[in-house]
Amino acid sequence: MRLTEHPILNFQERRGKKVTIYFEGQPIEAYEGETIVMALHAAGIRVLAHTFQKDRPRGLFCAIGKCASCLMTVNGIPNVRTCITLVEDGMQITKQKAKPKLPTTAKPPKWKDPEKIDADIVIIGGGPAGLMAAIYASDAGAKVALLDENPMLGGQLVKQTHKFFGKREQFAGVRGVKIADILEEEVKKRENIKVFLETSAIALLQEDDTKLVVGVRKNKELVEFRGKAVIVATGAMERMIPFENNDLPGIYGAGAIQTLMNTYGVKPGDRVLIIGAGNVGLILAYQLIQAGVEVKAIVEALPKIGGYFVHAAKVRRLGVPILTRHTILRAEGKEKVERAIVAQIDENWKPIPGTEKVFEVDVIALAVGLRPSIELLHQVGCQIKYAPELGGHVVIRDKRLETTIKGIFVAGDSAGIEEATTAMLEGKIAGIAAALSAGIASPEWLKEIEKAQKELDEFRSGPFGRKVLKGLEKVVVE
Amino acid sequence: MSEVTIIGGGITGVALAYELAKRGYEVTVLERRFIGSGSTFRCGTGIRQQFGDEANIQVMKRSVELWKKYSEDFGFPFTQSGYLFLLYSEEEIEDFKNNIKLQNKFGVPTRLITPEEAKEIVPLLNIEDVLAASWNPTDGKADPFKATMAFAREAKELGAKIYEYTEVKDIVVENGEIKGVKTNKGFFSTGTVVNATNAWAKLINAMAEVPITIPIEPYKHQAIITQPMKSGQINPMVISFKHRDAYLTQTAHGGIVGGVGLEEHGYDLTPTYEFLKEVTKQFIQIIPALKDLRILRVWAGFYAKTPDSNPAIGRINEIDEYYIVAGFSGHGFMMAPVVAEGVADLITKGKTNLPFWWYDPYRFERGELRSKAIQMG
Ligand SMILES: Cc1cc2nc3c(=O)[nH]c(=O)nc-3n(C[C@H](O)[C@H](O)[C@H](O)COP(=O)(O)OP(=O)(O)OC[C@H]3O[C@@H](n4cnc5c(N)ncnc54)[C@H](O)[C@@H]3O)c2cc1C
Ligand SMILES: Cc1cc2nc3c(=O)[nH]c(=O)nc-3n(C[C@H](O)[C@H](O)[C@H](O)COP(=O)(O)OP(=O)(O)OC[C@H]3O[C@@H](n4cnc5c(N)ncnc54)[C@H](O)[C@@H]3O)c2cc1C
Ligand code: FES
Numbered sequence: 001m002r003l004t005e006h007p008i009l010n011f012q013e014r015r016g017k018k019v020t021i022y023f024e025g026q027p028i029e030a031y032e033g034e035t036i037v038m039a040l041h042a043a044g045i046r047v048l049a050h051t052f053q054k055d056r057p058r059g060l061f062c063a064i065g066k067c068a069s070c071l072m073t074v075n076g077i078p079n080v081r082t083c084i085t086l087v088e089d090g091m092q093i094t095k096q097k098a099k100p101k102l103p104t105t106a107k108p109p110k111w112k113d114p115e116k117i118d119a120d121i122v123i124i125g126g127g128p129a130g131l132m133a134a135i136y137a138s139d140a141g142a143k144v145a146l147l148d149e150n151p152m153l154g155g156q157l158v159k160q161t162h163k164f165f166g167k168r169e170q171f172a173g174v175r176g177v178k179i180a181d182i183l184e185e186e187v188k189k190r191e192n193i194k195v196f197l198e199t200s201a202i203a204l205l206q207e208d209d210t211k212l213v214v215g216v217r218k219n220k221e222l223v224e225f226r227g228k229a230v231i232v233a234t235g236a237m238e239r240m241i242p243f244e245n246n247d248l249p250g251i252y253g254a255g256a257i258q259t260l261m262n263t264y265g266v267k268p269g270d271r272v273l274i275i276g277a278g279n280v281g282l283i284l285a286y287q288l289i290q291a292g293v294e295v296k297a298i299v300e301a302l303p304k305i306g307g308y309f310v311h312a313a314k315v316r317r318l319g320v321p322i323l324t325r326h327t328i329l330r331a332e333g334k335e336k337v338e339r340a341i342v343a344q345i346d347e348n349w350k351p352i353p354g355t356e357k358v359f360e361v362d363v364i365a366l367a368v369g370l371r372p373s374i375e376l377l378h379q380v381g382c383q384i385k386y387a388p389e390l391g392g393h394v395v396i397r398d399k400r401l402e403t404t405i406k407g408i409f410v411a412g413d414s415a416g417i418e419e420a421t422t423a424m425l426e427g428k429i430a431g432i433a434a435a436l437s438a439g440i441a442s443p444e445w446l447k448e449i450e451k452a453q454k455e456l457d458e459f460r461s462g463p464f465g466r467k468v469l470k471g472l473e474k475v476v477v478e
Numbered sequence: 479m480s481e482v483t484i485i486g487g488g489i490t491g492v493a494l495a496y497e498l499a500k501r502g503y504e505v506t507v508l509e510r511r512f513i514g515s516g517s518t519f520r521c522g523t524g525i526r527q528q529f530g531d532e533a534n535i536q537v538m539k540r541s542v543e544l545w546k547k548y549s550e551d552f553g554f555p556f557t558q559s560g561y562l563f564l565l566y567s568e569e570e571i572e573d574f575k576n577n578i579k580l581q582n583k584f585g586v587p588t589r590l591i592t593p594e595e596a597k598e599i600v601p602l603l604n605i606e607d608v609l610a611a612s613w614n615p616t617d618g619k620a621d622p623f624k625a626t627m628a629f630a631r632e633a634k635e636l637g638a639k640i641y642e643y644t645e646v647k648d649i650v651v652e653n654g655e656i657k658g659v660k661t662n663k664g665f666f667s668t669g670t671v672v673n674a675t676n677a678w679a680k681l682i683n684a685m686a687e688v689p690i691t692i693p694i695e696p697y698k699h700q701a702i703i704t705q706p707m708k709s710g711q712i713n714p715m716v717i718s719f720k721h722r723d724a725y726l727t728q729t730a731h732g733g734i735v736g737g738v739g740l741e742e743h744g745y746d747l748t749p750t751y752e753f754l755k756e757v758t759k760q761f762i763q764i765i766p767a768l769k770d771l772r773i774l775r776v777w778a779g780f781y782a783k784t785p786d787s788n789p790a791i792g793r794i795n796e797i798d799e800y801y802i803v804a805g806f807s808g809h810g811f812m813m814a815p816v817v818a819e820g821v822a823d824l825i826t827k828g829k830t831n832l833p834f835w836w837y838d839p840y841r842f843e844r845g846e847l848r849s850k851a852i853q854m855g
Contacts, residue, residue, distance in 0.1 A: 052706075077770045079705055099732050101708045102767035104601040109769050111759050205751050214751060222755075381748075 002042045003265040007290055008161045008175070011265030019089035035151065036082035036093060037063065037070050038264040046249040046336050048072055048082065050097045057335050059249025063256035065149050065200070066237040066373065072096060076103070080219060083259075086151050086198070114222035117194070119145035121434045122213045122227040124201045124376065127155020128420045129412025130233035131183040132427030133434070134193050136448070137231075140432050140441035144193045145225050147215055149200035152263075153187070154180030155235050156413075157420060159258035161290065162283050169455070170421045177262070179420070199223060204230060204380040204408070211407055228438035229407045231430045232377055233423075236370035236391065236413035241275070244330030250337030254284045254367035261291045269363035273340045274298045277322050279307035281367035285315045288365075296359045298322045299342050301349065308464075327351065331364055340364050370417045377403060377410060389471030390416030396475050400433035400449060401426060409434050416475070418468055421459060428452045480506040480639070482825060483659060483666055485646050485682055486674035488518040489622065489811055490803055492630040492640070493818035494674060499636035501826050506668065507630075507638065508661060510645040514626045517676060518811060520779030522701055522725060522735055522855065524715045525812040526561045526617040527586045530577045530852050533836035534788070535584050540832060541816035545620060548815060552632055554624035555730055560714035561617035562596060564603075564764070565610045570719065574612040577852075581614070588614035600712055602765045619715060619727060622811060629818075649686040655798045656686075670799040670825065677745075677780035679790075679804035686800055690843045692790050694805040697741040699855050700753040700778045704771045706732030712765065717854055721760035725854045734768065736761065737855045741781065749776040781807050784842070787851040789813070791821065791837035801825065802839050808853045 003011055016032030023045060030039035037048070037060050048070050049058040061069040065084035074080040075092050078100035082093070121137045123130045126148035134146045152158060160176020171179045187193050196217065203214040213225040238253035240246065250269065252260075254276075260268045272288055274281045277300035285295045298315070303325055305312045316322065329341045329351060344355035371392040378384060383396040383404040394416050395403045402409050411430040412423035429452045435441035460469055482498055484491045487509025498505045509515075525545060527538040542558075549556035565571050574590065581588045591613045593605035599613070630640055641663065648660040649671060658667035673682045677696040712728040726736030738760050740753050754776055762769045784790060784805040794800045803821050806813060816832065823830040836848060 078707070079772060099706045099708045102602055102711060102770070104767070106602075106766035106769065108604050108606070108763050108766040111762075114755075203751060203754070212751065214754075 001044070001267040003261060003267055003291055006265070009177070009262065009265065014265070019087060021087050021089075021091040021093060023093050024095065030087040032087065033151070034087050034264055036072070036074065036085050036087055036091070038260065038266050039087050040082070040093070041260060042266045047095070048249070049095050052099055055097070056247060057249050058247065059336065060252065060256055061240070062238055062253050063259040073100065077219070084150055084198070085219065114224045117145050117223060117225045119143045119194070119225065119227045120438050120440055121145075121229045121231065121431075122211065122225045123147070123231045123233060124204075124213060125155065125233035125235055125412070125414070126153040126195070127233060127235050127412060127423065128157055128179070128183065129414075129423040129427035129430075130155070130231070131187055132424045133231045133233060133411055133431035135183070135186050135190065136428045136431035137435045138190045138193050140435035140445050142192070142435040142438060142440045145196065145227065146187070146193060147196040147199040147201060147213070147225065149198065151198050153184045153195065153197070156255060159255065159262040160420070161262050161287055164420065170424060176420065196223065201376060204232070204376040206380065206405070229409065229434035231409040231411055231434055232414055233410070233412045233427060233430075234373040234376065234414045236372050236417055238366065239369045239371055240366060241368050243328050245333070246331065248331050248333050248337050249335065250333070250362055251331060251364045251366065254280050254365050257284060257363070257365050258287065261293075262287065267291060267293065269361075270294060271296055271361040272363040272365055273328075273342070273359045273361045274365045274367055275328055276300060276367035276369070277305045277307060277312070277324070278367060278369070279311055281365070282307040282311035282315050284365055284367055285320050286311070286318070289318055289320075295320045296361055297342075299326045299328060300324045301327045301345060328364070329356065337362055337364055370413065372414045372416060374414060377408070377414070380405060380408065382408060385475050387416065387471040387474045389467045390475070394475055396477055398477055399453065401430040402433060402437065407437055416468065416471055422456060425452045425456045425459070480504050480666065480668045482506070482670045482672060483508065483668035484672045484674050485659070486516065486676065486678070487513045487630070487640060487642065488516045488674065488676060489514070489626045489629065489814040490676065490806070490817060491674040492626060492633055493814045494672060494803065494821055495638040495640070496629045496633040496636065497818045497822035498825065499633050499638040501822055503826065505633070505638040506666060507633075507640040508644045508646055508659065508666065509640065509642050512642045513630050513640065514623065517779040517782070518622055518626050520701065520777055521622050521811045522727075522737060523619040523622055523729065523811070524561070524725065524727065525556075525619055526614070526715065528561055528563065528577065528581060528588055528612065528614050528617060528852070530573075530580070531836070531849050532580060532584070533833040534851055535581055535586060536833055537816050538812065539584055539586055540819070541813055542616060542618070544815035544819060545618070548628070549620065549625070552628035554621055554628045556618060556620040556625070558616050558618040559727075560599070560613060560615040562599060562714045562716050563612040564596065564608050564716065564718045564720070565612065566607055566718075566720040567609065571610050578612060586614060587616060588612060599714060600716060602711055602767050603716070604764060604766050617715065621730065646682065646685070649682070651686060651797060654796065656800060670801070672801045672803055672821070672825075674803045676804045676806060676810060677782040679782060679802065683802065686797060688794055688800065688802070689796050690794070690840060692802060692805070692839050693842055694782050694784055694790060695743060696745055696780045697743055697783050698746060698778050699737060699741055699781045699808070700749055700776060701735060701737040702754070702757055702773050702776045703729070704734040704768070704773050707734070707771060708732065716764060718764050719854075721764055722756060723854050724757075724760045724764060726761060726764070733774065734771065739855050747778040749778050781855070782810070783807050786847045786849070787853045788848050789817075789837050790839040791817065791834055792839045793824065794839065807851065808855045809851070
């Protein structure tokens, strides 16, 4: 079902031209600018595939191209990530139930040499970190190429309908979507930033002093980006937790639910159970209610709520129970989630028999944390260290966010899970530092770095910054 | 004290340990990292008898017999799904006709087939420009992980000792007699050393001060594997020298494994973009439908190359007792069972019935290079 009324977002205005796509031969209404999976979901289709060995149904999970849960055959091409592939009129989409069989009649394609893009700085990821990095690198005099595999800029911001905390300079009081718009405007104003959407970075390599980012546009065109420096701002990927039937369609990452309802105006379901009472879980509850979805409860394993008090209070006021010291035991349902079984846990995190509660829900939202997307940094050979305070494995870097490989920088959630505010400040620092390292920015710009570093320190000095600081101690070197 | 100490726990080392243990010898294998971590677990899985000289054909014919026997006895996957060489020119066809004659002489049933017959064997093939193909249905492939682990397991069962994460640092030789080897885990006393370190063989030879020149050099070779597709679509190993010495086949899991001949001298193992591009470009000419399949992983391993692409196998007479079993280029996996059998005979009986003279380690010193062994990748 599509949302038509929303207190903050206007989807009627956003939707493109009406087109028809075909799912297993059946025509389905879709709109230009929508991804395949969103159109299918709006038509009530949640089962996207069946696993090859055990024939278990599969639905979407991350909705940002990072988990491979949504692979389908599109126009005969197997294994397409339908969550980041836009619909086109007449598209034929089929479920994969077995490993694909290839056509024996295919003709050898003509080899096209890859398009070559030269820049001073190549930025991977167009979330708040990447956008700010692009803006500041460009202002410091650098020619920038910015690529993102999603069809729009803004990263996680495009789905944040709530107003942000922090300081005024970092857009406090402004809604996330609005911040994305502002940053995108700024990027567009600058002629020396070139943006490449629907372009996945698949490899990061060194060619003497030059860095090479290999990109694939729209699943088919090879693009080579070369620069003197690279900034990796690839964000994060949502975590999954173990419980029985945790692969049933209808069990989605919190971010995926936001993508459904806030980015594409598709109602994720009718009744939702949220796992995790950190800020993400709390905000999600509020946003679901905004979209007219019933939130049955929020389940949290810790003895207390992890998120900000204001968010929790707001959710409670709306009548959503928050069950601390509880966990999910299992999901039930045939082809998709029909109910969830939850139980209380003791001090040793063991479920207490007899405390089981049943929730009749069709969606289970997992808001149990994120882990940094460090794949490209790992592949190119940056040194990596485990810092659970930052969400898992992250790269070693200095105060200007340069990694152990000269000319390769990191910023935002891919450097360690924090917030949009810190992502923007880190983006600014990395952008300027990269321009300095490429020998483009004048030394004047050092002052701007120092300013941003001070703002970061201030921001992290609060109670929520303590954990992050502990993590940073492990990975930031001189 | 171990009668025989094998340095290197690749398939050569563990298969030899098995053969020696079976003959009642006390054997120890010392492996720097873990079993298979050298080149063995990085190989392309192919096993063929289609060589261009009598020695290698005979040796590989025996190896295939052993692959069959051991895969049944030990329970690991080995299939005789054949090798299909695609031929694009009259010269190539002439060469292969001669090879086939030689192979047939030793009972290897290779034959020249038409492009249409080739397409029947692999329906996904692009046979445009293919003039003929050389086809031997008794060649095949095996799972390097399961095969190597099976030999290691069987060797241990017969009493062989395998030490992983144990790196040989030096070899103690007194008056031309081996006393033992020094490792990061201490001293292992032994009277006989077998150098089965393949790409690292020259370093071990230097430790033992082997007095002759045995030129074995490491060359980086890369391979890829794709997402799985339905099994049975590319059964044989498909080879095309025209497409930069490409080889490719489908694994039991369904992914396409293979590579092209792009090599780099030295010990670096970083995969390259140049290779990725080249492999993509060549594979889609041979099997166009692969254009829609994603590459999952790319990795590198070593071809340990000698000037004639034949290994160096034999006793070094100046040292009591030291054997070299290394330098397998792109065909050390397929040879392992027969090499293990032959070397075990050399150690225990001083001779083998197999034509191992072809691999004489003194041939380089004497300037008697062999005809180059057929190599792909
Ligand atoms: C529910 C929720 C509420 C939040 N509320 C707040 C809040 O109130 N205040 C606050 O400050 N923060 C908040 N955050 C956190 C904030 O959204 C993130 O910390 C921030 O978006 C991180 O920015 P980023 O640029 O590092 O990554 P992202 O925003 O995740 O952007 C990464 C981008 O990189 C792209 N990418 C990844 N890999 C590749 C590749 N290989 N090739 C090409 N492109 C790639 C992705 O498509 C994506 O667009 C919230 C987050 C959530 C989920
Ligand atoms: C991409 C690629 C594709 C290939 N495809 C095929 C194919 O299809 N068919 C085929 O037959 N062959 C193929 N090969 C070749 C094959 O992989 C090798 O010839 C074979 O694995 C050699 O086995 P080995 O046991 O002799 O050497 P390895 O497996 O390299 O074992 C040697 C071992 O010695 C150890 N070592 C080194 N130094 C020390 C030390 N100082 N102390 C202790 N241990 C040490 C190493 O760690 C290593 O594990 C391919 C190779 C590559 C790289
Ligand atoms: S990759 Fe599409 S849902 Fe995760």
